[in-house]
Amino acid sequence: MADTVAEPSSVHHGGDRGRLAISQRAVERIAEITARKHGAVRRDSVLGRGLPKARAVVAGRRTRIEVQVAAAWGRPLEDVAAEVRQAVADDVERFTGLGVDRVDVDITAVEPRTSAEAEVADRAEAVAAKAPVAGPTAWGFGIVGALLLVALGAVGIAEMLRSTGLLRGQVIPEDWFGRTVVLEPAGWLRPAGIAAMVVGVVLLALAVKPRRRTHSAAGEIVWIRPAAAARLAADSASHVDAVTAASVVAKRRRLHATVTTFGDPSRVHDEVGTAIGDRLSTVTPQPGVRVDLRED
Incomplete structure (x- = not known):
């Protein structure tokens, strides 16, 4: 799945700035792919999205998620629900930074497994998403x-x-x-x-000529654009104590953070760098980060 962060009109790769905005559909896609990796079985549908299917409500920095799944025959349904619930909450928090208030898991079907290869194929498909590349050429x-x-x-x-x-x-x-x-x-x-x-x-x-990659990997199932990484970094920097404003510009594989603060410059500089590094710890390759401070 590509680019879990929605594209606000005020932010573009290469220099424009903006605030972080997590789209509802991005949260749902993370939940669906995570559910397939942790206990749920894929079930295609002629109409609609099939299973697993997620519905998310995003309000500010919090989200509530409902996931409908199909379980494999022979597995305890309570175990499947618990595994999916925990994995979805962990992945949504890790990839989006949103707080997850609750995850409701509804097992709507039980699928017979005819062979071990079918289970392997389901799991391989869940993690084998391809990294996005530049738009197709003629x-x-x-x-x-x-x-x-x-x-x-x-x-x-x-x-x-x-x-x-x-x-x-x-x-x-x-x-x-x-x-x-x-x-x-x-x-x-x-x-x-x-x-x-x-x-x-x-x-x-x-x-x-092979087309260039437009996204960086952020774990096994998510890829983000440099501009989306910049918004994640700006969001993390803005939560550091004594920071009144933060903006981050993405250029190639580097992030340039400009932070306005009334606190101790040395402390704020170190904490901003640590906060951004922790937030982007799953991004590969790791972008370089430069932090400039301005006094409020």
């Missing part, structure tokens, strides 16, 4: 266009070489364009052909 069109440019450049160079006598034979058969048409290579064909080949090779390399 991969097929990019490769075709690049190859066409390379071919066009090769033809232009070949025609130029034929006109100078270094290459014999007809590069482009005259009957492709009609027998009355005589193709005469111009002087600009050589530089144009070389340029077309270079552009084609560059476009081909860009088309097959």
Whole structure:
């Protein structure tokens, strides 16, 4: 699951600032995936979201969650409910920073398990979420266009070489364009052909280049954007004693925190750094953090 933190309009990656806002759907997705990892069985549905299915109510910094699950045959239902309840509360608090007032677990179905492989597949699917990458490129069109440019450049160079006598034979058969048409290579064909080949090779390399990751891992099931990490860091810094304002800017793999305080600068600097480090302890790779203080 990607980006558990909602995107406020005032915050964007790379420099804008904003306050932390946890979306209801983000909490629900964490609860559903966690339930599949801890005792619940996936049950598909023709209509709706299937099971597990979570419903969350977020009010300020607190949340209340209801999870509907299917249990595997043979497991005590009380054990399943207790395991799901504890795991959901722990993961929601760890990944969002929200306080969980209660988690209600409703076991609505019991699924027979036909083989051990089915159980393994369920658990593997729950934890095998892929890290988000940059938006898809026009991969097929990019490769075709690049190859066409390379071919066009090769033809232009070949025609130029034929006109100078270094290459014999007809590069482009005259009957492709009609027998009355005589193709005469111009002087600009050589530089144009070389340029077309270079552009084609560059476009081909860009088309097959692996896409960059846009998120950092935050545990096994969550990925967050740098801007979301900045909002988490700003939220943690704002809760340090004597801090009156805090903003964090994300740039690549670094976070720049600006903190306004009336307390002891040395103490506040250390506590802010510790608070941000603790909040982002599950993020991989760990972002570098720089803290600047301003007196209130």
